Amino acid sequence: MKKAKLYIISAFVFCTAMFGCSDFLEEEPEKIFTDEQIFTDLNMINSVLANYYGRINWGPSVEDIDGHAYTDEAAFSSGGIRDYRTYDNNWWRLYEYNFVRDINIFLRGLSSETANNNIDLNADIKKQYEGEARFLRAWAYFNMAxxxxxxxxxxxEIYGYESGTNVLDLQVARSTEAATYDYIIAECEAISQLLENAKTNSPSDNIHAARANKWVALALKARAAIYAGSIAKYTTTPELRLPNGEVGIPTSEASTYYQIAYDATTEIIKGGKYSLYLKNEIDLGRNFYDLFINKESNPEVIWALDYVAPGKTHGFTNNNVAYSIKGDVDANKITPILNIVEAFEYKNNRDGKLKIKDAGGDFIFYENLEDLFVNKDARLYGTIITPGSLFRSVYISYQAGQKYLENGEWKSRVGEPGAVNPTYGLLTDQNGPTSGDQLYVSKTGFNIRKFVEENKDAATRGRGSDIWFTRFRFAEILLIAAEASLELGKPQIEVCGYINQVRSRAGIQNLSNVTIDDIIKENRVEFAYENHRYWDLKRWRRAHLLWNNDSESDTSMFYSLFPYKVNEPGNAQNGKWVFEKVKTYTTRYPRYFEMRNYYNFFDQDWLNRNPKLVKNPFQ
Incomplete structure (x- = not known):
């Protein structure tokens, strides 16, 4: 067999807390090294490992900005109509066997004679490297599954072809869906033991939560198990099963997976290393925002994709900042839709629908823009910039137009964003919202706050932002514990105890009884823009029910909120604000998730190369 080599492509030097620094710094691309070059030098080993960390960002994040607009959390805003409604057969599909092979080469190198002769590579350090590499491999398998x-x-195994190799020996059949999750879960358990004594098990030493540690492994174990459990329980249609189990997990196995998830979250909770971020009990909205901004001594974030300026930054702030506070040309690439805003409850009312009209269908008039959002779940402030809220201490105004009376009916005046009409003054704010093709203007009446940095320089193309992207945090551990305990039939007092910790941090009422619908709703608002929603609806088999191609549905159609200022001198309502719910201009078709979308199709090239693979349902 040909000698395998380690490839470092667009690598980053990864100096860990163990060796004295924490930054990811760019290094020259396209380098190829032998085992002898790598495993005689701890810095080189770190560099290879850092390269692997840099290759695992899959799905919507602060880099895949567009991805957020394909769920029901945001819409494309800058520019005109985007005519899409369905999901491709390869949507967020992953088949990362080159990555798996690279990890296997690295693991083999750790046990090589070269590594054994490296006196700096002692047994404890080896365990940490092995644990981290195996975790990254398990993470890849999870994202494929x-x-x-x-x-x-x-x-x-490290497969390679040379003259005389029997190609049949290079072809591996698909495991069942259950066996794939079993492998991920078993790996995570083994990894947690390998990393039992790792220095990075302490959040204060795991700088910016950048490295896998024991608790990260247990978090993935819990997430994989809760996915497997819900797939087993909620797959009720035979169309989503294959005869040999390549997709579909036996319903009888659901409780086994829920128990695994419950045990893993219990271990994390009892470990006492992490807790909910609560450094500002006076302003819970600001507290929730700070959770995603404050990377120093953050007790909640278990694992994150870190960025460090200058050098490794992203354009999430630059692309999504409101127009009135932009730092460069760009703004409003994607913006939140009304659907997600109304998913956030009121403090004492679980129905989060905004009160824009009375029972008779007439406008409700508000003195100020921000009055519409009084007493909302504090997480709304930390997640979304709503009309009349502050960002960088700047009042963010949205105005679609003016309202005036004509023959007893309210009519609208609109104008170009930011232009002042000589007779009526400002008609449409520079922030919008509008129904038109203007660039950089909000089409929904909101902006994203979560992961958007307040530093104005971060809103420029040249500098970018170094806000991290959270992958695992303690709130998820609590909500997985709530879901698993619910599905296992634990007492409601225990189920509520987990979910109410998260709700109390949001400043909303505690629950005395929890259903799976409560879990779904809580996940939606807690993890908006964190790459959970699409996968959650898939595992619960709810995606086709909510995104059902109904143009009048509040779940499949996208909606915007248009604020209007009343301009009717002499009328008691003059100068007040009213709001209209409108279909989002850039998204004129309802979201349509078909049954075929629950599983990606296997690429024909993969099937040609490996006849042992089987096609997925509907393929």
Whole structure:
């Protein structure tokens, strides 16, 4: 067999807390090294490992900005109509066997004679490297399984072709979906033991939560198990099962997976290393925002994709900042839709629908823009910039137009964003919202706050933002514990105890009884823009029910909120604000998730190269 080599492509030097620094710094691309070059030098080993960390950002994030607009959290805003409604067969599909092979080469190198002769590479350091590498491999398998179901598991094998090799020996059949999740879960358990004594197990030493540690492994174990459990329980249609189990998990196995998830979250909770971020009990909205901004001594974030300026930054702030506070040309690439805003409850009312009209269908008039959002779930402030809220201490105004009376009916005047009409003054704010093709203007009446940095320089193309992207945090551990305990039939007092910790941090009422619908709703608002929503609806088999191609549905159609200022001198309502719910201009078709979308199709090239693979349902 040909000698395998380690490839470092667009690598980053990864100096860990163990070796004295924490930054990811760019290094020269396209480098190829032998085992002898790598495993005689801890810095080189760190560099290879850092490269692997840099290759695992899959799905909507602060880099895949567009991805957020394909769920029901945001819409494309800058520019005109985007004519899409369905999901491609390869949507967020992952088949990362080159990555798995690279990890296997690295693991083999750790046990090589070269590594054994490296006196700096002692047993404890080896365990940490092995644990981290195996975690990244498990993370890759998990991300493949989310879309494809059961995938080939190659374990530690390193496959390569040379003259005389029997190609049949290089072809690996798909494992069942259950076996794929079993492998991920078992790996995470083994990894947690490998990393039992890792220095990075302490959040204060795991700088910016950048590295996998024992608790990260247990968090993935919990997430994989809760996915498997819900797939087993909620797959009720035979169309989503294959005869040999490559997709579909037996319903009888649901409780086994829920128990695994419950045990893993219990271990994390009892470990006492992490807790909900609560450094500002006076302003819970600001507190929730700070959770995603404050990377120093953050007790909640278990694992994150870190960025460091200058050098490694992203354009999430630059692309999504409101027009009136932009730092460069760009603004409003994607913006929140009314659907997600109304998913946030009121403090004492679980129905989050905004009160824009009375029972008779007439406008409700507000003195100030911000009055509409009084007593909302504090997480709304931390997640979304709503009309009349502050960002960088700047009042963010949205105005679609003016309202005036004509023959007893309210009519609208609109204008170009930011232009002042000589007779009527400002008609449409520079922030919008509008129904038109203007660039950089909000079409929904909101902006994203979560992951958007307040530093004005971060809103420029040249500098970018170094806000991290959270992958696992303690709130998810509590909500997985709530879901698992609910599905296992634990007492409601225990189920409520988990979910109410998260709700109390949001300043909303505690629950005395929890259903799966409560879990779904809580996940939606807690994890908006964190790459949960699409996968959650898939595992619960709710996506086709909510995104059902109904142009009049509040769940599949996108809506915007248009504020209007009343301009009717002499009228008691003059100068007040009214709001209209309108269909989002850039998204004229309802979201349509078909049954075929629950599992990605296998690429024909993969099937041609490996006849042992089986096609997924509807393929």
């Amino acid at each position: 989310k879309g494809l179901g059961g995938v080939p598991i190659v374990y530690d």
